[in-house]
Each structure stands twice: as structure tokens, then as C-alpha cells.
Amino acid sequence: KKMAKQIVFDEELRRALKRGIDILADAVKVTLGPKGHCVALDKKWGAPSVIDDGVTIAKEIELPDPFENMGVQLVKEAATKTNDACGDGTTTSTLLAHAIITEGFKNIAAGAEPMLLKKGIEKATGAIIDEIKRLSTEVKGKEQIAQVGTITAVDKEIGDLIAEVMEKVGKDGVITVEESKGVKYETEYVEGMQFDRGYISPYFITNAEKMETLIEDPYILLTDKKISAVSDLLPALEKILQV
Template identity: 50%
Template structure:
């Protein structure tokens, strides 16, 4: 396959053209007087939206270099949506302006590294200033206002505010698509920690980049699992009960063991979700003990005379649902 090679001013101009084509389509939606955009999709009917990240994702340019610029600005929208859940259009407008000014300065002969350092310093100063101006949300009414604006629905805003009241500030709120008509909220006892799946090959929902298992057995260990021989006896015992799903929360999972888990997952023979245990040192032990208390498991640890090779299925806990992203794991 032939390659297209472009240099210097020409490549910068094409990259900026790609950035501008995406940004110009997105930025008309900004603010209360923003306009809608109609998207012609490859399947289904056209879509009308004013959501920045949705618009950006639908744009693909024929020129390869321009498309690289488009992909950069699309990444800005996606990352903002992933981190903040809102503000994608504002992020795109800011990124377009910084790229335009940055290219103008480099064209004038300013050192590109100096431009980068200046942008980073400016960003830090702006973030610090915004934090001083930020107003913490303190009560049900303010939560409802923010949720209503974000969801564009007073009904949903009220439900979100009521749910947060029930679970508290430290609680976790997740949103799922229902198979029935209407909006419902349910409070379930569980926990969440800041460690996700060890490999994206273990996900079950590519659209949401999540791994989700229902009514699943859970293994807890402070041991690093690298060899499949260590855990194979326990997997065989679990398989004999007719179960093909297992969540493993361990000190680490890598090497031959992880490769085998991925192959079995892709083949559909045995589904394993591997997650690193949260914390370090004694905090990791405490975290595993907390998880064990919630799911009714025993932590497999040589410190208490338990070896992985001889562990029985009685050490496994049970969770009604486990959802893991690349950064978080939720057990309910």
C-alpha cells in the first residue's frame, strides 16, 4: 500500500484544515442560542443533535492528512466527555483557538517547545483561577438544577437529585438502559474502587468499553497470578459446577495466565474478568478484606496458610453484578 508523505508548511496547513472542519461543525452548537446539526448516518434515519462529541464522532475526511487533524480534535471532545461528561463543545472551541495561535507563532519562527510550555503554563493558571471561582454544590436543590440542565429534563434531574440524596456524597450512581418504558431508581448496597480491567480484551461491551458480569463468582487474592498452573485447579472445580464466569481481583495478573484468560474469553470457553486489587501494602490487605466482607469471600493469602493451587470453591464470593472500566470497578 502506497504512503502519502507531506512536509512542513503543507502538512501543518492540512492538519489545521482538518481541525477547522470538525471544530466549525461543532462550535455552532455552543451556548443557549446554539444551533442543531443534522447528521447523515450510514444506517438508519438522519440524526438531529447539538451534542459536540456526537457530531465530532460522525465526521471522517477523505484527505488522509486532514483526517489526522480531524482525529486530533475528535480526541479532545472524546476525552472531555470521558472525564467531565459535558463541555465538549467548549473544549473543541478552545482547542481550535490554541492550535490556530500555536501554528501562527511557529510560522513566525517561535520555538515550538516554547509555545507548548506557554500553553501548559497558561492552562495551569486558568484551572487554578477557575477553582477559586467554582461554587460547590451543597444541597438537593442545586444538584437538581445541575442535573436538569445536563439531562435537559426536569423529571430526570429530580430522579438524579433524589438518588444522590439516598446514597450520599460518597455513593456511586450508575445509569443503565432499561428494557421497559419509564425511568426508575434503585439503591443497591455495594462498593467501587479505582482499579479497572487489566486488559481491554476482557470487555463485554465494546460500545461502553466496559466488562459486565451478572450473578458471578469472585476470587480475591493478594498473590500475583502469572502462571495458569497456579489457578487451573480452582478453575476446573468451578467448571464442574457448571459455571463459566469468574471475576478475579488479585495483586496483579499478567504473563501466561492473562494470555490464557484472553484466549478463553475470545473463544467463549471460560469468561474471566481480571482486575488489580486497589491500594498498596497494608491498605491493599484492608481493601481486599472490605471487598471480602461485602461479597462473602475469603482472601486467598499464603500469610494465613492458603495456597491458590489447593483453594476450594468455598473461598469464592458472589456478586449480583460487577462492572469494570479501565479505571474503576463497581461491585453490587
């Protein structure tokens, strides 16, 4: 048996969306800034989690009303995109989205044309971004990087570690963060390039005791094609034999 679909229009829909957006914004906004408060999240198992991260809080919010929940999902998407792009600023994104939607709904209720309003918001966004870029200060030097890292992680030790690693590898270096198995922060510097994959065949092993492969000055084949048979490699192998 198919479930009946609920359909709402115009002001009724906007009010439902707005209620959901208000609930999400109210839960997230208290975490804004370095003096922000924490939010307690109940879990089905174990003790509640105390969180001060906007996107983590947003991800936990689900409302029973489908239209209110739709509003939650819209703003949650904005926070998630910001987190994916920058790793921070999710609470600010949520509050900006909430403010834009609140004022937008007011203007629509007063008779504004929605598409013209959308174009106006997009133009204003572009102008604001340009002005923010003009006013911004580039982070330079180990000390400033440590300050930014400390504020973001709320931990001076992590901030100092980030600055140290970034200074060591340079702006073109690659930094990978992994969960530690111990209680201390550890750093490992790898020269050249590292692929986290093992050898495809045990016949590649050069040191049976250590079960490792060490090849000096090898030829490396880079391809964007799928290699499904040895015959795919024969032309390249024949070229190598001629060198």
C-alpha cells in the first residue's frame, strides 16, 4: 500500500521550513566564536556528548515534521559544504543562511518577486566576498599559523604542532592527519611520495626477513587506463628492455 503524499504550498510551506530552520539555528548559534557555549547531544547508548562544533550538532538534528525537517536539511547542507571546503566556519554559515532566509521570507510576504530577490542576494554575496578578500590578512609565519591552529583546535599543543609541520613541509607539501593509537601526538616526515598500498604479489619481496620490497632507481609507469592483463603492459616492458 502506497503512503499518501503531503503537499503544501506558498505561505504554509514557508512557515514550516522557517520553523525547522529556526530550531537548527537556535541549537547551533550558541557555539559561535571563541567564547561559544557547548551543546549536549543525547545518544541511544552511553553518556551524552558535549559538542561545540556547529556542523556536528546540525548533523544530529532530525525533526518529525517532514516540512520542518526539510528546512533543517537545507541549512545543514550549507554548513556541510562550508565544512568540506574550509574545515571551519560552519556555525557562521548556519547563522548567515538563517538570516538570509528570514529576511528573504519577509520580503516575499511583502510582495517581492522571489527570482529577482534571489538575483539580488547573489549580487550582494559577490560584493561582500570581494570586500572580505580586500580586508583579509594573509596568514604568514610559524607564529600566526600556530595561533590559527590553536583557536580552531582549542588546543595550544595541536596549534604548535600544526605550525611546526607546515613550516617543515612548506606550502607545496602534503599533510595527512590520522587517528593515533596512543595518547600522544606523533609526527612522521616522509621524503618523496607515499602510497598507502602494499605490493600486489609476494614475488616483489626483496627482503624475506622483514617482508619488504626495496627497489632502487626503478622505472615508474603512470597510466589512467585499466590494466586487466599482462599483455596490456608488454609494450611498456619491451621499451624498458631496450633502454
